[in-house]
Amino acid sequence: MDKLNIIVICGSTRENAASANVSQYLLETLTTKGVNAGLLDLHKANIPLWDEHAKTDEKIKERLNQADGFVFAIPEWHGMVPPAVKNLFYYFNKCFSHKPAFLIGVSAGTGGRYPLTEMRSSTYKNSFINYIPVSCVIDKVNDTFNDKGEFIAETDYIARRLNEGLSFLQEYAKGLRHVRQSDIFEKSEFANGM
Ligand SMILES: Cc1cc2nc3c(=O)[nH]c(=O)nc-3n(C[C@H](O)[C@H](O)[C@H](O)COP(=O)(O)O)c2cc1C
Known part of the structure; x- marks a missing residue:
């Protein structure tokens, strides 16, 4: 089986974001796990707000198309996901x-939960992204x-949770390759969910 391609998406558009630090760690951890890991940093990517005439960045599109799975490191901003993630x-x-994604909420305080519920409730319908049940x-x-x-950190609790989530993501990514190679994926009649 070919090496898995996983893209870490840093959901913060702030310079020197804490989510970028988390993303760097995730990138290195995935690499040590034998994955072809890449980073899409939404601060550096500087993607304009979509409108009907917006031009799609073909390089980003190609990178996302090549990916077998995603890790989202998403800061909680005003109890929400940053607009750049939506x-x-x-685009x-x-x-x-039909690709798996591991969701990670980030907070400087004691937040970080809302991005997980928001992503799970509002971004899958037409994209058909599969958020794995493990999140952090x-x-x-x-x-x-x-x-x-x-x-x-003083304890390795979060490192262990991230490690386990990334390992599950790898297994889901292997499994969902099978789905994307199936007849139903090719023929699928309905472009959007209900
Ligand atoms: C516009 C804005 C709103 C924020 N709202 C929240 C919030 O609702 N809950 C929270 O825990 N932290 C909030 N924070 C603080 C973030 O937890 C903090 O910036 C953290 O470093 C993660 O964001 P970053 O990746 O952009 O650095 C907010 C930060 C910004 C810039």
């Missing part, structure tokens, strides 16, 4: 189709990762 689905909905919340993120993406 924006991604307006690239079909790149996520990293609260007090600045006590957990430094600005080099190094794990600095």
Whole structure:
């Protein structure tokens, strides 16, 4: 079986974001697990707000199309997902189709839960993305990762949870390749969910 391609999506558009530190750690961990891992940092990608005449970035589209799965490191902003994360689905909905994703909520305080429920309730219908049941919340993120993406927490609890989530993601990614190679994926009659 070919190596898995997994893209880590950093959902913050802030410079020096804590989610970028988490994403760096995830990228390195996936690489040590033998995965072809890449990063899409929504701060650096600077994708304009979608409108009907917006031009799609073909390089990003190609990268997302090549991916077997995704990890989303999403900060909680005003109890929500940042707009840039939702924006991604307006441009690239079909790149996520029948692929697994591991959701990670990030907070400098004691939040980080709302991005998980929002993504699970509002982004899958037309994209057909598969959020795996395992997710993770990293609260007090600045006590957990430094600005080099190094794990600095006093206990290894979050590192173990992330490791387990990434391992599950790898297995789901292998399984869902089978779905995307099936007849029903080719023939599928309904482009959007109900
Ligand atoms: C516009 C904005 C709104 C925020 N709202 C919340 C919030 O609702 N809950 C929370 O736990 N943290 C909130 N934070 C703080 C984030 O937890 C903090 O910025 C953290 O570092 C994660 O975001 P980052 O990846 O952009 O750094 C907010 C930050 C910003 C910039």
